[in-house]
């Protein structure tokens with residue numbers, strides 16, 4: 205079973221939940237929050253391997269180019285422009301679709317690898333962790349997320365820590381998962397962003413369950429929303445100074461047996477909806 209842990213809003217405790225869950229139940233953990241991966245801070249893995257993530261970008265052989273502009277006309281992302289006797293490639297806009305190479309009548313376009321990040325893997329706290337790191341300033345997180353997900357083990361339990369938000373990176377992290385766990389704070393902002401996650405899951409036909417983190421504020425609209433949309437609440441984690449202290453010291457809740465069994469129970473409830 206593949207479980208995507210997502211949040212919509214940032215700062216809800218998504219990574220803390222995903223990491224505790226993976227350690228509690230012995231799952232492989234994939235950190236797909238590649239812009240700011242920090243599951244490894246809790247796991248402290250011994251890194252066993254690393255691979256570069258590259259994307260293909262077009263290069264122009266000007267000795268063959270006739271400056272016909274067909275490459276620029278076919279590019280849906282405005283990533284290539286022909287200006288006089290120059291062909292400009294805007295690498296950050298390029299989506300590596302290859303259309304320009306196909307459209308070029310002179311075979312003047314070839315492709316080169318451009319590194320945009322790295323994937324690392326290792327073990328710690330009794331689990332296997334794979335995490336991606338997107339290079340600073342790179343706009344496209346999805347190729348790094350894909351590379352992390354390629355390392356998901358076949359069979360067994362895989363927990364995917366997705367990026368916050370509801371745009372392409374979050375969708376890429378969720379894609380192909382059996383179920384999504386939305387970690388939500390009981391606040392109006394938390395509910396607003398969680399409702400978008402609920403819509404995304406509906407569009408992707410992925411079942412959604414909720415974990416209410418920092419519960420106990422008295423704001424009950426999240427529960428009402430879950431009831432109305434048929435989203436089971438599988439766990440509530442109370443707002444607590446002690447939990448915040450453990451978090452800030454990179455300590456996991458499941459180091460205590462009582463929390464370990466609560467996370468295992470949450471997994472049972474997640475499994476019921478799959």
Ligand code: SF4
Nearest residue numbers: 269270272273275308
């Ligand atoms: S399509 Fe090929 S020949 Fe035409 S401008 Fe682009 S690179 Fe040059």
Ligand code: SF4
Nearest residue numbers: 279298299301302304
């Ligand atoms: S590979 Fe695709 S996105 Fe990139 S420049 Fe060529 S047509 Fe545009």
